[in-house]
Amino acid sequence: MTESTTPTLSAVHGDPDAPIAVVHSRIRVEERRLLEEFDRRKVAYELLDSRAAVFRPDGLRLPYRGALSREISHTRNVYATRLLEHAGLTVVNSHDIITTCGDKLLTTLRLLESGIPTPRVLVGLTPDAALDALDEFGYPAVTKPLTGSWGRLGARLKDHETAEAILEYKAALTGTQHQITYVQEYVDKPGRDIRAYVFGREVVGAIYKYSDHWRTNTARGGRPQVCPVTPDLEKLLVATAEAIGEGVLAVDLLEGPDGEVFVNEVNHTPEFHGAIDVLGTGMVGRYADYVLGRLDPR
Helix, strand or coil, rough: CCCEECCCCCCCCCCCCEEEEEECCCCCHHHHHHHHHHCCCCCCEEEEECCCCCCCCCCCCCCCCEEEEECCCCCHHHHHHHHHHHHHCCCEHHHHHHHHHHHHHHHHHHHHHHHCCCEEEEEEHHHHHHHHHHHHHHHCCCEEECCCCCCCEHHHHHHHHHHHHHHHHHHHHCCCCHHHHEEEEEECCEEEEEEEEEEEEEEEEEEECCCCCCCCHHHHHHHEEECCCCCHHHHHHHHHHHCCCEEEEEEEEECCCCCCCCEEEECCCCHHHHHHHHCCCHHHHHHEEEEEHHHHHC
């Protein structure tokens, strides 16, 4: 393993023995496990810190056989993957997947276009417009930022008065994207969500995330437990992966009170330390298998 911050021109572009670029900014549990797996297999890789990387797009050729993006910043991830693809590299995950799944509205539109069941959604291009439409849309509802993870800045709107207070705060936030108001119907789930992992079109496993809070993110204390992958669930997950594209995906699903299952979100750079605890460490090896299968030209 080597550390690099500035991609340079190189004649070894496309060499099957060249290293894999691992795009990152922080090395978390997931990245450490993947790098350990690459080390165990004697796979050459180079850490590419997005916070220091500099690219020259004109005639860009890079000394990598491909790239694995584990960048946590959505903005840097979007542009880094596009630059790497511009240089002719295969990137896991692709710029298209990063762009789509990093934006909740774009994800919803992609899912709806493929007939994937999702919670009902209301979109206002300003918070005031969304507030005016919410009485007809119905309460309770959930508002979320278009980009972000770990459930941050999500809020449950119990009634008009609550919505008025929260959307007034949203209207005061800086940044034009915060003004786009994305609202989902509140699904009365059974105290848990489902997170499933799909590599390519293969369902690797699924977990329940239990919590007394309406947000069940493991980052917020959600308790993982194995979720059986039924034929119906597998069919829905494969269809979701086909709608989003070929890559490493974590699909978040909600169970409705009448047994219906909705795809809530799709994550493009998934955390999986909670899943490893209940599904086993073989998941890391399968992740590496998938990445190497996509990047190895031999």
